[in-house]
Amino acid sequence: xxxxxxxxxxxxxxxxxxxxxxxxxxxxxxxxxxxxxxxxxxxxxxxxxxxxxxxxxxxxxxxxxxxxxxxxxxxxxxxxxxxxxxxxxxxxxxxxxxxxxxxxxxxxxxxxxxxxxxxxxxxxxxxxxxxxxxxxxxxxxxxxxxxxxxxxxxxxxxxxxxxxxxxxxxxxxxxxxxxxxxxxxxxxxxxxxxxxxxxxxxxxxxxxxxxxxxxxxxxxxxxxxxxxxxxxxxxxxxxxx
Amino acid sequence: xxxxxxxxxxxxxxxxxxxxxxxxxxxxxxxxxxxxxxxxxxxxxxxxxxxxxxxxxxxxxxxxxxxxxxxxxxxxxxxxxxxxxxxxxxxxxxxxxxxxxxxxxxxxxxxxxxxxxxxxxxxxxxxxxxxxxxxxxxxxxxxxxxxxxxxxxxxxxxxxxxxxxxxxxxxxxxxxxxxxxxxxxxxxxxxxxxxxxxxxxxxxxxxxxxxxxxxxxxxxxxxxxxxxxxxxxxxxxxxxx
Numbered sequence: 001x002x003x004x005x006x007x008x009x010x011x012x013x014x015x016x017x018x019x020x021x022x023x024x025x026x027x028x029x030x031x032x033x034x035x036x037x038x039x040x041x042x043x044x045x046x047x048x049x050x051x052x053x054x055x056x057x058x059x060x061x062x063x064x065x066x067x068x069x070x071x072x073x074x075x076x077x078x079x080x081x082x083x084x085x086x087x088x089x090x091x092x093x094x095x096x097x098x099x100x101x102x103x104x105x106x107x108x109x110x111x112x113x114x115x116x117x118x119x120x121x122x123x124x125x126x127x128x129x130x131x132x133x134x135x136x137x138x139x140x141x142x143x144x145x146x147x148x149x150x151x152x153x154x155x156x157x158x159x160x161x162x163x164x165x166x167x168x169x170x171x172x173x174x175x176x177x178x179x180x181x182x183x184x185x186x187x188x189x190x191x192x193x194x195x196x197x198x199x200x201x202x203x204x205x206x207x208x209x210x211x212x213x214x215x216x217x218x219x220x221x222x223x224x225x226x227x228x229x230x231x232x233x234x235x236x237x238x239x240x241x
Numbered sequence: 242x243x244x245x246x247x248x249x250x251x252x253x254x255x256x257x258x259x260x261x262x263x264x265x266x267x268x269x270x271x272x273x274x275x276x277x278x279x280x281x282x283x284x285x286x287x288x289x290x291x292x293x294x295x296x297x298x299x300x301x302x303x304x305x306x307x308x309x310x311x312x313x314x315x316x317x318x319x320x321x322x323x324x325x326x327x328x329x330x331x332x333x334x335x336x337x338x339x340x341x342x343x344x345x346x347x348x349x350x351x352x353x354x355x356x357x358x359x360x361x362x363x364x365x366x367x368x369x370x371x372x373x374x375x376x377x378x379x380x381x382x383x384x385x386x387x388x389x390x391x392x393x394x395x396x397x398x399x400x401x402x403x404x405x406x407x408x409x410x411x412x413x414x415x416x417x418x419x420x421x422x423x424x425x426x427x428x429x430x431x432x433x434x435x436x437x438x439x440x441x442x443x444x445x446x447x448x449x450x451x452x453x454x455x456x457x458x459x460x461x462x463x464x465x466x467x468x469x470x471x472x473x474x475x476x477x478x479x480x481x482x
Contacts, residue, residue: 028388031383032383034383034385140404141273142272145299147273148396155393156400159397162381
């Protein structure tokens with residue numbers, strides 16, 4: 001399945017959020033990772049200008065947010081609900097780490113809708129809320145200070161969902177046009193000629209000089225423009241000698 | 242090498258940060274993932290109560306932060322500097338995705354210190370700053386809206402560093418004590434007796450009833466307390482019939 005379609009089948013559910021700024025931060029975090037469906041269970045303050053400000057360019061996510069009265073309403077129609085929990089507590093089922101849970105969540109979108117549920121900033125999810133969710137999820141964190149804020153937790157989970165849903169493709173490398181084989185060989189020929197001409201290189205006593213030169217320039221994968229610069233420099237030096 | 246030692250060899254460098262709140266958010270994000278070394282290159286406002294407030298329980302990271310005059314000063318003694326960049330631009334060397342870069346950064350801590358460098362909130366890193374860093378790094382994001390805020394970018398990178406440095410161990414499952422073989426068998430014996438006694442189960446015409454029962458309860462991996470509850474229920478039902 002297309003990764004964007006998978007992400008579109010995942011809703012982020014925030015229950016009983018106290019601070020509207022965190023709702024805005026969550027919307028922004030979602031959109032940066034390509035998620036757009038936000039469900040709010042009894043938010044204390046919403047809509048609110050503070051949420052709008054923190055959402056920055058993700059106002060559309062806030063405007064499309066559904067506000068509902070109960071977590072059960074928010075989970076209607078889902079086949080998997082993941083519950084983010086920070087505390088180690090008695091759990092009815094084994095918790096998954098964030099990365100593993102994201103893989104399962106994305107896989108589950110092929111059979112239906114998925115929810116990720118985040119509790120109140122201070123108290124987290126209640127036991128009743130947790131019981132409605134099939135899969136407790138934890139973000140690996142420093143045991144001495146695991147106090148991720150709500151926006152940060154949403155950001156990390158949405159990032160893992162995107163990583164699970166999308167092959168990110170090649171890392172960007174928008175440098176110049178690579179030099180062709182012929183251009184690189186033309187440079188080596190030019191260089192060898194200049195080395196011989198200057199007396200630096202004696203073809204009858206080569207000392208593995210050219211293989212060493214090739215190895216050195218081979219490692220940097222020359223670009224066309226760079227070959228031009230190097231050959232220009234060679235020509236200038238040749239004129240001088 | 243110990244994962245915590247690896248994380249201790251990685252410094253987070255923020256250059257020309259405009260908003261003190263973002264410095265505080267970065268400190269909090271670092272500490273949640275077990276990083277503690279923060280270097281600030283010409284911050285606009287620091288120290289500041291807004292930074293302290295956003296740092297929450299990570300005040301120690303702010304208090305230990307080094308403030309320096311130039312990125313070169315911040316990178317002194319490092320063997321690898323990763324530069325976070327959001328824009329696709331002409332890069333001297335190929336960029337890595339966050340996850341791959343985190344693996345390389347952690348691996349490099351075995352030979353020396355490592356820096357992750359984050360630019361100004363609005364303008365990012367300058368070309369001069371980027372040129373001082375060996376490895377451009379990008380966080381995979383929604384191409385239509387890749388506007389991660391500074392705290393979120395630091396959070397994601399520190400999370401990936403922690404994931405690269407630490408085997409997270411088993412996912413937490415602090416449920417009750419699992420029932421022993423004997424306890425589970427005791428339950429099955431009790432159940433079979435009750436089924437026969439009630440006339441529900443005829444051992445001479447078993448219809449694969451017991452294997453089905455075993456399969457069902459086997460999937461639950463009963464806990465000691467649960468066996469107690471089930472047997473108590475059985476006893477109560479037996480008395481009634």
